[in-house]
Amino acid sequence: MPQTPVSSDSAQDSQDTITREINQLHADYAERRAAGAPAEDEVALDFAPYRSSILRHPTKDPRHVDPELIELTSPAFGHTDVGPIESDLTISERGEALGERMILEGRLLDADGRPVSGQLIEVWQANAAGRYIHKRDQHPAPLDPNFTGTGRCITDSEGRYRFITIKPGPYPWKNHMNAWRPAHIHFSVFGNAFTQRLVTQMYFPGDPLFPLDPIYNSIVDQDARDRLVAEYDHELSSPEWALGYRWNIVLNGSKSTWFEAEGDEA
């Protein structure tokens, strides 16, 4: 894939420059597809419009480790360690989080559509104003003392997960001038072992920032991008209380959810 050199201060690049690069890379992909190349829904490790991906993407093959050994030295979790209250991000000891309350449900599935039960799913996100509680987040938007933006749950026998949360706001980042991330929720999915952890992001339907965001667009395949967007589900919405969104996660196969390379975290 042709790449554009990273400038010394890429945060000065304009949105037009970034959008032009995204469009060119997508056009290159469309050309490859038209010539008979297979769909590319793998992680793009070095997508030039996503500036820092060029500097920090892995350059060597993954190192294979002995999963047994890792499990002996890593933290462990059990079903009893995850309480039902941990899937509700809107409540705290002091009061309720501010923002647009939402119910987020979905299923964790394998390539054949079979439910994957008993799996730990963790989420983290910005608050309604687009601010993370994280120290590195200097976005001048208010913090919400009643919202930490983290939650977790274990999938049930049908592979279902359910979170109650607040719709996150978009937030600025320093990829280029006037760069904004579309609203998203980060997901971490564990298999049966910590060495099987996968991380991805879920987006919201109809976000006007989609065409402008180099992270979302680093997935060059439109179908693969679409699989990261939740659906609004009116049946799931709860009267006088919350809007419902549904998003399934597929672990592998041709309909697999796109998962991030290690280190991507914006």
Ligand SMILES: [Fe+2]
């Ligand atoms: Fe984020």
